[in-house]
Amino acid sequence: MTTQEYPQFDTLVLGAGIAGLQTALDLAEQGFQVAIVERDPSIGGKMIRLSKVFPTLDCASCITTPKMAAAAHHPNITLFTYCELNGVERTGSGLKASVTQKPRYVDPDKCTGCRSCEYACPTFVPDHEQGGFTSRKAIYVPFSNAVPQKAVMDPENCWICGKDGGQCVQVCATDAINYFDKPEDFTLEARSMVLATGYELIPDYSEKAFGPASQHPNLITSLQMERLLAPHGPYMRALRPSDGKEPDSIAFIQCAGSRDLNLGVSYCSRVCCMYSIKQAMLLSGALPLADITIYYMDIRAFGKNYEQFFQNAKAMGVEFVKAKPMVIGGTEDGAVRLRYEDQEGGGGGMTREHDLVVQALAMVPAWNPEGVVDVSTATDGFIKSVKPKIAPTLTDMDGVFTAGVAAGPKDIVDTIVEAGAAAMEVSNYLNQEALVAAE
Ligand SMILES: Cc1cc2nc3c(=O)[nH]c(=O)nc-3n(C[C@H](O)[C@H](O)[C@H](O)COP(=O)(O)OP(=O)(O)OC[C@H]3O[C@@H](n4cnc5c(N)ncnc54)[C@H](O)[C@@H]3O)c2cc1C
Numbered sequence: 001m002t003t004q005e006y007p008q009f010d011t012l013v014l015g016a017g018i019a020g021l022q023t024a025l026d027l028a029e030q031g032f033q034v035a036i037v038e039r040d041p042s043i044g045g046k047m048i049r050l051s052k053v054f055p056t057l058d059c060a061s062c063i064t065t066p067k068m069a070a071a072a073h074h075p076n077i078t079l080f081t082y083c084e085l086n087g088v089e090r091t092g093s094g095l096k097a098s099v100t101q102k103p104r105y106v107d108p109d110k111c112t113g114c115r116s117c118e119y120a121c122p123t124f125v126p127d128h129e130q131g132g133f134t135s136r137k138a139i140y141v142p143f144s145n146a147v148p149q150k151a152v153m154d155p156e157n158c159w160i161c162g163k164d165g166g167q168c169v170q171v172c173a174t175d176a177i178n179y180f181d182k183p184e185d186f187t188l189e190a191r192s193m194v195l196a197t198g199y200e201l202i203p204d205y206s207e208k209a210f211g212p213a214s215q216h217p218n219l220i221t222s223l224q225m226e227r228l229l230a231p232h233g234p235y236m237r238a239l240r241p242s243d244g245k246e247p248d249s250i251a252f253i254q255c256a257g258s259r260d261l262n263l264g265v266s267y268c269s270r271v272c273c274m275y276s277i278k279q280a281m282l283l284s285g286a287l288p289l290a291d292i293t294i295y296y297m298d299i300r301a302f303g304k305n306y307e308q309f310f311q312n313a314k315a316m317g318v319e320f321v322k323a324k325p326m327v328i329g330g331t332e333d334g335a336v337r338l339r340y341e342d343q344e345g346g347g348g349g350m351t352r353e354h355d356l357v358v359q360a361l362a363m364v365p366a367w368n369p370e371g372v373v374d375v376s377t378a379t380d381g382f383i384k385s386v387k388p389k390i391a392p393t394l395t396d397m398d399g400v401f402t403a404g405v406a407a408g409p410k411d412i413v414d415t416i417v418e419a420g421a422a423a424m425e426v427s428n429y430l431n432q433e434a435l436v437a438a439e
Contacts, residue, residue: 385407
């Protein structure tokens with residue numbers, strides 16, 4: 001196959017969170033041809049999984065869904081979901097990307113997203129999209145507003161339940177299910193690339209910090225709390241996972257891994273103060289009689305109207321305690337027991353119990369480019385920006401740019417601004433290249 005036979009794009013955007021989607025839309029609107037490569041079966045990133053967003057308390061999916069639909073329907077954007085980027089090499093002034101399409105075991109061209117297969121499937125598996133609090137099936141559409149609305153099968157949990165193949169096969173009206181699906185490698189060519197791979201929460205902080213006490217079912221992560229608060233969340237209400245009780249007392253542990261060189265990461269994750277305040281306010285609306293406490297090291301309300309947001313939470317009765325608590329175990333009635341040093345009240349070592357405890361875990365990079373794309377990372381592991389002040393989206397590889405949390409923790413406002421900046425840098429780069437080629 002000659003180079004010309006590969007699909008050609010102006011830009012390859014890696015990652016379809018809000019950063020990747022916004023960059024792709026901005027470029028597509030300027031007439032550039034954009035490929036988006038996303039490793040999940042759906043686009044949308046973390047934002048589509050959030051409840052409401054600070055500081056406006058808009059519904060996250062109401063803002064994200066139109067962007068997802070716009071990207072999916074834009075004539076200049078091609079989506080490659082459920083794909084893994086294996087490597088990128090330079091070809092003259094362009095880039096050649098080798099990608100693997102992971103097997104869905106469902107033909108996306110035939111699947112109508114009717115979910116009959118999902119309803120028929122007898123196997124229940126913990127649903128990570130819902131924080132692991134409820135179950136999904138072994139064949140499933142990832143979530144109700146997933147794009148594309150196509151089913152995917154998880155072969156590890158499918159035991160081909162029927163006599164003549166699985167029950168999913170029997171109910172599928174379009175014959176879309178294919179147990180013999182295999183990974184498929186393909187190549188894309190692009191003149192530029194944007195890395196928008198975002199973040200994950202630090203995976204092992206709790207075990208390191210709290211040992212066996214970290215296994216308490218009512219000690220949850222901040223993203224799990226987002227699901228408890230979401231309109232289409234696991235219980236449709238904020239309930240305690242261990243027994244479904246409405247929590248009377250909820251606590252947040254800030255800097256869980258952030259600014260902690262021994263057990264976590266050295267940097268501030270920037271958004272945790274604000275999202276915990278947001279979650280506290282939403283809980284206080286949903287459970288007006290509950291006591292809500294935020295244990296913090298410093299409150300960093302850095303953005304426009306953020307300080308007011310913090311003051312509003314205090315006025316609503318959210319308690320702020322300057323301390324870094326340890327989780328030391330649980331009580332018989334399911335509460336989580338915390339131990340902390342009362343820094344401001346001078347009360348010395350204190351013990352308190354809460355029905356539900358949320359850890360504001362540090363943000364860490366979702367992806368390491370090493371061995372795949374020849375860009376450097378900074379000491380914090382995020383993509384290195386070579387001109388952090390005047391051109392923060394520039395990496396040290398010509399024609400490769402970055403946007404959003406891939407380059408370091410930031411909120412949605414800053415992510416959107418950076419995505420626009422990345423699109424502008426790409427556009428300048430492509431236009432400059434075209435001028436040079438024309439000379
Ligand atoms: C609990 C919590 C609550 C929050 N609440 C708010 C809020 O209320 N307001 C606010 O402004 N901010 C909030 N944030 C921050 C917000 O989530 C981020 O600012 C935003 O999601 C960043 O978007 P992104 O596109 O950069 O990254 P992501 O949303 O992480 O998207 C990255 C995408 O890239 C994909 N990807 C990763 N690696 C690869 C790869 N190798 N190949 C292909 N695809 C890949 C991922 O699957 C994902 O789809 C919150 C954060 C947390 C943790």
